[in-house]
Amino acid sequence: MARKTEAILTSARTLFLERGYDATTLDDVAAASNVAKTTVYNNFRDKEHLFSEVIESITARSTVILAALEEPLFSDSPVEDRLIEFGNRLVTGVLQPSVIQLRRLAIAEAPRFPELVTRFWSHGPGRTTELLARALREADSRGELRVPDPNAAALVLAYTLLGAALDRALMVQGAHMSPSDITAHVDHSVAAFLRAYAR
């Protein structure tokens, strides 16, 4: 019983991410889930509710993804190494095609599902900079950096790292960065950040 619900949710996620909200048909969702359309309606009130649950389920999982970013941030290696490792994971993560698709979807449907997308933002991008701010505050108190305003500094570093790549990936199809492009960019960004916030 719950297996069907799960199957529907999974294929709905794939289809919504690939085609967007309007272009995704509930007939397609049913077919992709090997389920009758009626079953879709037995498990979800309507298309909007299905979409909401898809996004909510992704939002819920984002906590897990953030853990992978948190780890290098609070290790005992030098600040520079910590930030570079964090930067590499952040950029490679955010540039993954499915993540780009998700962002595109969220942005496109923000006017139609304001609260939903806001909640998604808070649990994803929002949390990331909070995390970084905490790490920077700690680095400051350890005397590794001089960061009087950790929140502002976290925004600076986070968006220095992925602003350009993100903006481009969202609009320019097939604008992939090679791993070496990424490390070069991360190195440059972290170096600039360290110069700006050195003790």
Next chain:
Amino acid sequence: MARKTEAILTSARTLFLERGYDATTLDDVAAASNVAKTTVYNNFRDKEHLFSEVIESITARSTVILAALEEPLFSDSPVEDRLIEFGNRLVTGVLQPSVIQLRRLAIAEAPRFPELVTRFWSHGPGRTTELLARALREADSRGELRVPDPNAAALVLAYTLLGAALDRALMVQGAHMSPSDITAHVDHSVAAFLRAYAR
């Protein structure tokens, strides 16, 4: 004759920006232009072509908008003042509701109109960082800053300035920054940038 074309283009632009591609009806466009639907089809082959011309017309105008950014960048005031003025204009400009709508539209339709959106990106965001890179190269050669890689540095500054605000504005409805928020953020960003790229 061309007056009708212009009227259609104008109301189509408004509607596409407000509602997105799918949700905009050609009946609505015709009504908003005070024109018969047939006239729309006499002036534009079909919906996709109309949309393309709307985006192209915006792309074409973007050169004019960039001029307002260029001005403070090449004045003879101190670097800091130049960058702060540039930053304020850039951020306030990009955060304007219509510009956010445009970005949302471009991102949402990037998969459907890849070449079109790529062209838009090159003429808008792409050109902006090129412009900034030129200014930074000049500042370097004047000895005001030390910028070995002007392109990379331009990305750092540009997205430090607007990455966070942009990301948030695209997803969180009604997340407006007050003018004082903007200047505070710009001041912080430019200060950090100057520390990182001081001579």
Next chain:
DNA sequence: CTCATACTGTACTGGTCGGTCCAGTACAGT
């Protein structure tokens, strides 16, 4: 005055899609 061109308004076609209905089937727990 004339004729071509652009425009109007409305009705229509054809297709899509969200959502419902229904008759029948698989299968659980009791």
Next chain:
DNA sequence: ACTGTACTGGACCGACCAGTACAGTATGAG
């Protein structure tokens, strides 16, 4: 064996919408 619940598959409704057809009107150039 009995009953409730979930599922199937396919037909169906109603609305919407891109694009066309058509008969008639305004207008401006020669």
